Amino acid sequence: METKKELRKRILSIRNNLDKEEVSLNSKIIMDKLRNLNEYSNAETVFIYMDFNNEVITRDLIEEMLKEKKHVIVPYTDTINVKLIPTEIFDINQDLGKCSFGYYEPKKDIIKQVETEKFDLIVVPGVAFDRSLNRLGFGKGYYDRILSLRRNDCKAIAVAHDFQVLNEIPAEEHDVKMDMIITEKNIYTN
Numbered sequence: 446m447e448t449k450k451e452l453r454k455r456i457l458s459i460r461n462n463l464d465k466e467e468v469s470l471n472s473k474i475i476m477d478k479l480r481n482l483n484e485y486s487n488a489e490t491v492f493i494y495m496d497f498n499n500e501v502i503t504r505d506l507i508e509e510m511l512k513e514k515k516h517v518i519v520p521y522t523d524t525i526n527v528k529l530i531p532t533e534i535f536d537i538n539q540d541l542g543k544c545s546f547g548y549y550e551p552k553k554d555i556i557k558q559v560e561t562e563k564f565d566l567i568v569v570p571g572v573a574f575d576r577s578l579n580r581l582g583f584g585k586g587y588y589d590r591i592l593s594l595r596r597n598d599c600k601a602i603a604v605a606h607d608f609q610v611l612n613e614i615p616a617e618e619h620d621v622k623m624d625m626i627i628t629e630k631n632i633y634t635n
Contacts, residue, residue, distance in 0.1 A: 449581060449615050456573045456581075456609055463499045463606070471629040472502035475604050478627050479506070479568070484600045488565035490516040492531055492591070495541065497548035500570050501604040508537055518559050521551045522587065529587050531559045561594040569603040569623060576633060578623040579616040592621040600624040607631060 447455065479485050491510060496502045510517050511534075520529040522544065532551040534540040541549040569588060573581040580603060582588050592601050601621070607628035626633040 446613065446615060449584065452581060452611075452614060453572050453584065457498075459608060460499045460572075460606065465499075468499045468606075469502065471606050472496075472505075474629040475501050475627050476503075476506050478632060479602065479604065482602075484566055484602065484625075488515065490518060490559075490563050491566045491568065492518040492520070492559075492561075492564045493568040494570045495519055495549040496570070497546075501606065503568065503604075504537065506568075507534075511535065511537065516559075516563070518564065519551055520587075520591075521553075521556050522546070527585055527587070529591055530556055531561065531564075531591070532556050533559050561591055561599075562596055564595055564599045567592065567595060567599060567601045569601050571603055571605060572609070573614050574603055574605055574610045574623065574626050574633075575614040575616075576610065576612055577616075578626060578633060578635065579614050579620060580623055581614050586619075589619060589621050602627060604628075 493503055493507060507517055517534055518531045519534050521532050523530050534551055540551055540555050542552045544550050571580045571582050601623050603623045603626040605628055607630040610626055610628055
């Protein structure tokens with residue numbers, strides 16, 4: 446089996462070379478599947494990432510959730526303390542700025558931590574996943590820490606391109622499994 450590092454490199458290379466139209470089409474299919482879930486429609490507070498480098502696009506869904514008056518929580522990456530600071534946003538254009546890594550996150554002047562117990566749903570990014578619902582991220586544990594603090598009824602739903610879901614990936618005990626993985630071709634559950 447590939448090491449986590451080798452796997453990360455291989456999958457990111459494929460993802461980074463995806464055609465923008467394919468990313469857009471896959472994202473639309475995936476987000477439509479997410480919207481049709483009870484876990485989504487019943488959620489009042491959603492922790493969701495801002496897409497970056499051909500990840501499944503979340504921006505349209507975030508704008509839709511803001512219109513629906515859902516509480517939209519986006520991570521701010523605190524690289525010094527190696528943690529995410531979940532911050533509520535109210536306007537996608539005014540509340541977010543591009544960080545040094547090139548993705549959008551809450552601007553420093555609005556950062557105010559929202560406790561994970563308030564989350565009803567977490568929409569999770571990742572580099573690779575497997576059919577047993579394991580997740581491989583970028584290796585710093587940012588999401589594992591957030592996921593391990595959530596309420597028992599708060600679902601962690603990963604969204605990914607189907608090629609990112611493999612039969613098996615290296616997983617350790619502290620790695621938090623997803624409740625569901627949605628791709629353009631499948632929905633993986635326990």
